[in-house]
Amino acid sequence: MLVLESDSHPDHNGSVADMALSLNGHSLIEQCTHSIDEEGSMFIEEHLLLFLLEGDLKVTYGKQSLGVSKNEMILLNKGTLINYESSGNPEKGNLFYCLMISLKDELIKSFVTSTDLKITKQLVDVETLPTVQPMDECLIAFSQSLEPFFKNVAKVAPSQLRHKMMELLYDTAVCSDTIFQQILHLQQPVRTDLREVVEKHYATPIRLEELAYLSGRSLSSFKRDFQQTFNMPPATWIREKRLNKAKEMLETTGMSISEICYSLGFENISHFSRIFKQHHGTIPTALRRDA
Template sequence: MKKIVKVPTSLISGPASQSALMLDGGVVIEQCIHSMEAKGTMYLEEHLLLIVLDGTVTLTYGKQEYVVGKNEMILLKKAMAVKYDKVGNPDNDNIYDSLMFSIKDELLKSFLATSDIKIPKIEGEIKTGVYPMNECLVAFAYSLKPYFFDHSTVHPGQLRLKIMELLYDVADGNRNMFLQILQLHEPVRADIRHVVEQHYASPVSLSELAYLSGRSLSSFKRDFQGIYNMTPALWIREKRLEKAKEILETTNMAVADICYSLGFENVSHFSRIFKEHYGQPPSVFRN
């Protein structure tokens, strides 16, 4: 298993500049086109709207699995480790083609402040789902293609307008998807137990866990302490070590793969704290 790729950090620092459109130093839109099956795991540092124009991608996080096909879309929340399996269209030279949009809070705030869209009331949490794209959204996606071939024609103001256009098209074309996007701005207060149990094995920060639970960082720490009678950082470390011990005892997975799959920063750090907790480094413990 490769180390989990962080998105969009890896896109910003990587050499594939022609695959991403940048705004304010960060990736706003990523294009992915290839003719070979691609598998891996990505950790989402931003909320992402994924649009598939050809082929299919299977996304797995936790116990949830979603298959996104041609002219379909899905919204993925940040602070999640998502496994992906991209497969091309056998009727079109095995081409897989998708666009991935970073939904940044500042752009969403700007849209809500300046648009004339009537904001619906959100009642309860709108669950993640795969939704069809209407003709306007499909046409919008293809209108972005020329920008990836000549970056000199892309101006920051123009790119902001394209994101606004995307949000207008989603608001007009798919109410549930739009409600999901609105929840990114004002996350629903969620059960802390559910949030931490679902995400403790991902490379997630406390501030991101707080966001996912619909709380400020200070409120999250206070509520967590009241439930578990320990700090979230200590609880997460112990849970990850328990899971690592279980994997070592029941599988032949390499120590490095266990380290990165559970969200530890590097192998040396993982080995050191594992030894502190169980008295032996992982490799010796397995033997």
Template sequence: MKKIIKVPAQLVNGETSQNSLVLDECTVIEQCIHHVEEQGTMYLEEHVLFFILEGSVTLTYGKQTCQIGKNEMILLKKATAVHYEKKGSPDLNAIYHGVIFSIKDVLIKSFLASVEKITPKETEEVAESGVYPMTECLITFLESLKPYFHDSSGVYPGQLRLKMMEMLYHMAIGNPAMFQQILQIYQPLRTEIRHIVEQHYASPISLKELAYLSGRSLSSFKRDFQAVYNIPPATWIREKRLEKAKEMLERTQLSVSDICFSLGFENVSHFSRIFKNYYGQAPTFYQI
């Protein structure tokens, strides 16, 4: 099992070089590979837009699974662990071609401050992530980025920022549902604590990020969590992961390192140490 990839950091600075355009507020990564199939897990450090130009990708996050095909897109919010399965197009020598936009809150804030006459209906319901077709404007926009990827040395930050704002305008005007998502990404609706922590406890997620996902400040999140579970959130998450690890050791053939990484731990030695402190035995004691 591969270690969880942090997006965008490890795609830009990782072992495998990928075409990228980096701005303080946004990172754009082009993925063009020849693969029948590739899978792994990534952790989204920022909000991410996936655009698929060739091939397809199946994404699983929490209890949701969706498939994004050619000329389709999806928006996922930060602090989300996503399992992916990429498949190249059988008609084009197994080519998979996608573009990833990793967007910081500051760019969304700037965009929303400049938006005119785009007024989606007010709603108290959470705007869920969904797969949507790309408009002709978006497809043409993505084609216009190719020269930037091929020679990024001549690209000025101001140029790139204008392109990012253009992309957000195309998306918001062409798809009201995704614009609603952008609004709620910037100012999340308050959601039930149990739903958030049960869905995300196995991800390499910080308490601050969990608070964001629940629509609360960090102090409010800690207070509300304590009221529900009668235990500090950091302690609950650690114990929940260790209990899940023991279950996986007893019921699966996965190695200690596989289980460690799949549950969001980043270091095997640290995982083994706290596991032994909690259960009195090393993880290997419970392996089938």
């Protein structure tokens, strides 16, 4: 996640404690606890979301110097070098405690395509990055929920850690739209095959913005490339594919009409029935009776 050069010299009595939760051999969430003041430099290899839970931290990032206090968070861009100064809370034995969370593209994409939140990527002024934002009660509670994981790292299953990352992203999106929009814009999407993306996802209740994100394109680029590839707008193509899929499901499965309607992303049954008849010449209930 990071390469650290520190000017402090911790002893061997546990004054510095670093533990990590890893997924597929890569550190995902690191816990840093110490009772001595530190200063040094840090090269960030992955986008890093830092939660400060005790103490104070000064971060020099490019031309900016930012102070982070207890129950505040900061998002740091990968491929950069920062200087830092950390100090503990004297009322708690000079304790300094933070969580450093690596934000993998794969996990963010998984969240964007599975969440029930309405996510719209907004314009972010990259010159203002990073910023310090407060943590709300949900994010503080999330941080506390990780304590049992660090007490027995060996027993943490990959599925548990993935679940916790989805929970983190959900809480962050709800808590701070500023930080979450920064997370979306820090990604460097790689363009993938557009046809492969839409063929894989058209039969799920996914929005155009999410398909564009998965294909590594802006929404406008996605629509333009789609028109060139399929010779029709994406909304038209997706609607026809879903209606054909609905007919197949009515004929081959025991799913109810409402289940088929909503599983394919249609807004309501009356709308689904109306456009189904326009496309297939009969209403879904008639097709089901004839099956």
